Amino acid sequence: MNEKFASARVLVMEDEYFLAEDITKALLGLGLMVIGPFATRDKALSSLDLDRVDAAILDLDLAGGIDFAVADALLERRLPFVFATGYDAAAIPPRFVEIRRFEKPCDATELARHIVEMTRESLPIPCDR
Template sequence: MAMMFSELLGRRVLVMEDDYLQASNLTVALEDHGSDVVGPFSDLQGGMSALSRGAVDVAILDIRLGTERVFELADRLAMLKIPFLFVTGYDGGEIPERFKTVQRLLKPVELDEMMVLLAVILSKLDTRH
């Protein structure tokens, strides 16, 4: 039985993930917690255009999207003061110095652990959009 986190209710969560199964599982888990999923997107362009179209409360970023890296989108999120976390199958060595303090989960991700981390991140925000 999964726990429910009120911090996730009604939140718009941008999901960047190029693995279909992981993206699907993550989408279902977020929706089970009452979040509105923006995406999932498997490429940088999809995420950038979604961000330009509407409000996002938090983002989950797979570092590698096919041949692309997600850091351009992470820079945009940071500029907009939207919190995000990284998901990766690799060690922290490929993460640029400016993102060293960003929370990161290693694949395979435990979805319950991710929901807890998202709830904690969201609980630190002052207001809802």
């Protein structure tokens, strides 16, 4: 695996245990590092302040209901992310119109491959020195 992808760190915010586990395994299988998974907005936001995050996968409906605070924080930081959600596009505010939405149940491997493509486009390429 290219060192660029091996160093990519992906925040996962998902409160469904088995889906979070599937996503984590798929990301690790492609050589990405996983931050989380987090089942709450507050833990994910705290991690954004403490950890280096290169991309993220976000569920929108956590225990407290639908929430866009983490998505807004990622937009503010100009970090790439996707939604993995059971909500249709109409439930997502217009400011996120460009954000890819994977409808649950989604294929964790397809989701992870999309993250690889996103990190390929956004991470700096290491020097060969």
